[in-house]
Amino acid sequence: MLRLLKTLSVLLLLPLAAAAQDLQSILQTHAEEAASPSRQSVGTMLDDLASSGLPEVANFLEAYQDRDVWQRTTDGLFFYAEETEDDLYTLTDISTGEEVGTAPASEMEQVRPNGGVRREIAGALVAFQLSDPDIDRRRTAVEAIARSPSPDQIEPLRRSIEGEADPALLDRKQELASILLALYGEDSEARIEAIGALSGELSVEARSVLNQILSTEQGVAPELPEANIARVLVPGRQLTEAEAYARLVEEDLAPPAPTDDDIRNALAANIEGGTVGGLPVTQLDDPAARYTAYDALAAEGTVPPRVPPEARAAAVESHVFFEAYDEPDPAVTDAARAALDEVRTRVGFGQVADLTLDGLSLASIYFLAAIGLAITFGVMGVINMAHGEFIMIGAYTGYVVQQFVPNYTVSLIIALPLAFVIAAAAGIALERLVIRHLYHRPLETLLATFGISIALQQLAKNIFGTQARPLTSPSWLDGAWIVNDVIQISYIRIAIFVLALIFLGLLLYILKRTRLGLEVRAVTQNPGMAASMGINPDRINMATFGLGSGIAGIAGVAIGLYAQVTSEMGANYIVQSFMTVVVGGVGNVWGTLAGASLIGGLQKSIEWLNPSNTLAAQTYMILFIILFIQFRPKGIVALKGRAAGD
Amino acid sequence: MTDATETASGPGYRGPATGGERRSFIARNPSVLWFLAALALFTLGVTILSEATGNGALSTSFVKTLGKTLCLCLVAIAMDAVWGYCGILSLGHMAFFGLGGYMIGMWLMYARTEAIVLESLANQPIPPTPAEVEAAIGSQIMGVVGGSELPDIWAFAHSLPLQLLLVVLVPGLLALVFGWLAFRSRVTGVYLSILTQAMTLALSLYLFQNDSGLRGNNGLSGLQNIPGLPSTSQAWISISFFWASALALGLGYLLFAWVVSGKMGSVIRGIRDNEARVRFLGYPVEGFKLFVFTLTAVVAGLAGALYYPQAGIINPAEIAPIASIYLAVWVAIGGRGRLYGAVIGAAFVSLLSSWFTGGGAPDLNLGFYLVQWTDWWLVLLGLSFVLVTLFAPKGIGGLFDLLRRRGDPDRDGDYGPDAGAWRKEEGEEEEITR
């Protein structure tokens, strides 16, 4: 350790002092150690190499460690060598890295440092790499330490911290130093201090280090031993009686008790002439009879005796079951526990933030998918079951555009308005041809549009096939915005969020600031009155249907970017869209926003509580919505007054 | 006495004024006799042509298809009662149907597995204990989803009577609880449809999970093998189930003809046409809706319990919302508001559908494109459904009106708005229809 320190100080403080020497000559001064290094003697040579400050030393040490260095027996010089032909080696100069000719195998001898030496070399190497002028090599070295931490890396790492210029890497080094100190620090105080520093982290790494310190082993003994006990396990509470007894058997503290299976097998093995243990085999379909027969066998000594439940209970009773920390010092484990709790709290906050982001992005998708439905439902009082298929139309539009426009950015810019136009046109056609004729029959509209929906789905299947079609996002949307180990969100989802915001703004503008919006709101609130005020309901219906369907088309492109495009994608979103409308309340942009936020947030939260089972999450969410309707039958934002038709 | 015309159609009672209401059930519902006679004739025909009891002109699998179709007709009648008469467009009745199937399937699967397990354990040197048999059945049934024990919901699966009780109770209670919640909060019209669809979706998603206890997406299988009848041929089983289905359909028709005629029919059609008005007459509308919803759910469950032993397998996909929507489509195409319409619709569309999707229909060569019906059937169905809704709202059943009352003015009048609908007649003050 002391030697290393010296090495490092020389290396760092006097890099130029020994610049005159070259690598080969240093090696020649220590020729014997260099050729057959031993763990005790290699140190001096490494010190000299380190103090030389030569840039090629790091390379050399790596090669040395990897047994790529050969000595030419004729003159004792060292080379990098590689067998290029049979018995012929190509030599490379260790200083310049140039090829310097060949030599027969008989003249070459490989330098083979043993394991201990190689560790010494690695230690020296780390010191080099940690201070390497090339930031990538420094990073690699730091990550190598992080991957396999060991006590002897502490000093080189701490030393390299002082000279570190890159702030991010400096942070990383400090963090790693804390981790190393926490794990391998010389005394408890240093470790506790380092553990304290870790409590400010939230990385997975820091958490795993703390968990490593807190690793425990289960134990059982007649008396609680003198050890750093994590907790005492009470049979019947923290572990079952059966488990407790099994542990006793494992530790040879109690005789093994034959299980029911053992008993059956023993009985089967001891059948003699149709009876076993004095009982006829035919009677052995009763557990009690089996015990009797087995006990008879045990009395003869053929099989080990059964352990009656009382004996098992007594054995369990007379022992203490516990978990002991592997770390003997309670002060360290206490500090680690406190730090871990603190980290967990911070991680919890982080997860809440992450969940909020996830929920928001899901809410934006539901908002885009449902707003069209909400507007048309509000204005016309009809539910369009084919709405999901407009989403699908939008997505396939995006897919087709990408077939013609290879540039993903350009194709996206073309696809968004085109999807709007095509879906809106489909919507207007549906309104003119079907829905217009069914205005007083919402339930029949529901079914007729459902007919359209299955026809469109099958049509898409016939055209595009059943397999999923990709809609590739431009490369600038790849990747994710990573805040820390806990909080991250992909750029696509951010883009969808922005898209939803844009449409929210646009819709609010249209509804609140334009003539069309005024008329739409009038028709929503009182269709009869609006008509008598000279508002042409046909025009309004067409416009809103087109608008709503168009937005569904946009939503289709957005959804297609992160999920795949299939003919069933619309159907997958339609129920959620309905739920959004029902929960949010009819005919109000804010209501839809609230509904989408509630449903998106809820779905993410339930998934978080039960991450293994997204199906159950959806089930519970729907149940919640059914109950929600009990308390707010008209949704979160309900129209009030007589216009609402109470 | 302006109108002495008898019609067989359900909606709109048009009896002679002198007769009053005190006439026999059959006289008020002439369609019942016709229907029962047709059903009996059909059953007789199939019996004569089946493999087990007749000359074998109909294959066993086709007899099964016909038996299943009768079950679908039964659930369609239930759907017609709840939608065509009471105005509740339930998108959940196929879920009740599936639940009935699951309940009977549990017994079928348990009993059959028990027989297999007992047979295989009989070869062991030591006879098995009941607990060992139980464990073997559990791992046999649940092994496919990585389980080894039967969950608690299988507690009654060993007993046919108890499981038959569940066929009635499970759909009935679900309908009762769901209906109570929904009707109590005055959810009507499309809202109610969406809510029932959500219920159906939740149920199918729940059953799709492996830890639902009902074998996840594997569902229950091998249901065509009836335990206790190892030597009976499938031909006999199929014709027996066909008879049972025909009997159930006949009884179901009688039951619903009775419910939707007379004063009960009057009230529930009143609820369909103007719920608020019925309420102001003092009728507890929620109670009536709940009654109809639950009764039809129970019948749907029974129909399912007859259907799935003939189908042989049930899985959660059968419960998905789309199935219930198809049910509504059948009733609409057949003609809602008349029970025989629902039967015609279910039989016609489901048989046609299996003909088209089964590759039975010849391809259509348009010269530039070859229409293969396996691909295009759904497009055709979807579009023809739209056309029926637009141009023939009475469905196929409407043809009967044409035959019966040629030249008579159309008196069926308005079905009234759908329950809870917005009736937007421009310029008119709305009072209570909203």
Added chain:
Amino acid sequence: MMAPADAAPLARDEARRGEERPRRPRSTLLEVSGVSVSFDGFRAINNLSLSIGEPELRAVIGPNGAGKTTFMDIVTGKTRPDEGSVTWGERSQSLLRMSESEIARAGIGRKFQKPTVFESQSVRENLAMALRNPRGPFDVLFYRPPTDDTGRILELAEEIGLAAQLGRLSGELSHGQKQWLEIGMLLAQDPRLLLVDEPAAGMTPAEREHTTDLLKRAAESRAVVVVEHDMEFVRRLDCRVTVLHEGSVLAEGSLDHVTRDQRVIDVYLGR
């Protein structure tokens, strides 16, 4: 129980009533006090207090938006007031916690402005549904029409002049006939309080006369509240008049009395 067939229907009604509840002339049947309700900030009813006796014929008049229909909505349970109380009958039962159908069963019948009969059902079915009988689903399911119900339907049909139309779909009736059918349905319900919203709207003078007679006769044995625009019709009713304005009572008394009231004149003729 059975009244002689030749007796006037309402007289028979009277007899039945006499048996069931001892007549207490002019006792208070409905008491509305301090009721207010607002929709989205707009106060439709503002501290309204009103009481109706039994038997009584009362006309409620007022300009558009005075709160006449909302008043009916509150009494029949369609709208819940923000404050105030509505009590009913001898035991001063609160109506605010009862559902629409419970209120209807308690004895309040309502006729809507626009005739709302079940158009796809016959006149007989419409009347049969309204007849005073147990209303539960199972009562209805197992209902066998007793002979007196059939007779009663016939009497009612004669009363409203639709005896010849019993078998017809009510959707085929004329507007005036639908109005009468609805009044007939109200009478069939046998309510203690009848709320009638603009019964004469869209009727010919002859039909109006018939309607007035119907209402006046009904009011002999029960409370009848008529909401009306038409002064001429109100005058013919010849009863106590309540004038509503901006959700509260402006004046009350005989028609002559209220039409002399300066505030009423202001409200009706504008300021």
